[in-house]
Amino acid sequence: MPTFDIVSKIELPEVDNAVNGVLREIEVRYDFKGSKATLEWDKETLTILADDDMKLRQMQELVRGHFAKRKIEAGSLDFQKAEPAAGQSVRQKILLRQGIDRDAAKTITKAIKDAKLKVQVQIQGDELRVTGKKRDDLQDAIAVCKALPMEQPLQYVNFRD
Template identity: 65%
Template sequence: MPSFDIVSKTELEEVDNALANMTREMSQRYDFKGSQAKIERKEAEITIHADDDLKLKQMHELFQGHLARRKIDAGAIDYKTVEKAAGQSVRQKAVVRQGIDKDVAKRLVKEIKDGKFKVQVAIQGDELRVTGKKRDDLQAVIEYVKGLPIEQPLQYVNFRD
């Protein structure tokens, strides 16, 4: 029986490369000279330190640009609220999304079932397994899910006949 998996994975090595390129560019830019701005990653959590809100906004734009160059979808980063630090400086945490969370998975299952496809969808941890009798049904599901407004980047892997 043909099947495939819907997953959401982000290569942390590519995120590291984007961060390294961003740090290099920040060290060369005039508007960041003498600034205490920095960005660092621990596991799947990124911490952005900036002197003020303007620098934070510039760092966001730089980060998004470097992620796009490394072919990482901007939706893979989940930004938390901005926190005030010492003086005017600000700090913001961001999380690299790995896996499909329960709410999005349930919504995807509901959308696929409402689409009246002849497939079965099962939630397996942080991914979805879609099985059907025909390969064409599975391809139709992939096209349908690609058209849905989901903020998280999805990949379609493990296609088996």
């Protein structure tokens, strides 16, 4: 039986490349000379530290731009509320969204079932497996998923006949 998986993943080496690109651009830009603007990355969150709100907004645009160049969709970045840090500086956390949470999985499953396609959808942890008798039904299921208004980017992988 043909199957495929619906996942939401981010390539971590590409995140590392994008972060390094942002840091290099901060070092050479004239408007960041003498500022304490930094970007830190651990495996799940990015942390922006800027001198003021204006520099914070500029760094957000740098992050979005460099991530877009690296083919990481903006929907996988979850910008948290900016908070004051030491002195006049501002800190903001950016969460990297990976995996499909329960609510999104139920939404996708319901949409595929409402389309009356001859496929079965199984929730397997943070991904979905779609199984059907015909390849065309699976392609229709992908089209239904792409039409959904999801913030989080989805990938369709592991397509097997």
